[in-house]
Amino acid sequence: EELGEEKGFTVFPFGQGFGSMSPASKDFYQFVMEGRIRHGRHPVLDWNMANVIIDQDAAGNIKPNKKKSTEKIDGVVAMIMGFARAALGAGGTVESVYDERGLLIL
Incomplete structure (x- = not known):
């Protein structure tokens, strides 16, 4: 069943082409390399991350390649799409309380 306004x-x-995916893929990659992605060591996301193969076009755009990836990468693709949407909603800048501190665990 599709989700919608109804x-x-x-x-x-x-x-899911380079034009849509590349800016958020680059942001996501930077966050990963800086250790800013925290997901509680969720086993499915760990597995998805281990499976990702990145494609790059001649213009330097990047995106995950589902066909070349060894197994499922859907969680990573969903996170990248979320990054893109968050950037649009925040006027192109993603700021968070988590930039200053880590996740609080109760």
Whole structure:
């Protein structure tokens, strides 16, 4: 069943080509390399991350390649798409309380 406005959700189209995926893929990569992605060592996301193969085009754009990746990478692709949407909603800048401190665990 598709989610949509009739179910109370706002749905945004998002392509999976270089044009749509590259800016957020680069941001996501930077966050990963800086250790800024924290997901509680979720085993499925760990597995997805281990499976990702990145493609680069002649213009230097990057995106995950589902066909070349060894296994499923859907969690990573969803996170990258979330990064893109968050950047649009924040006027192109993603700021968070987590930039100053880590996750609080109760």
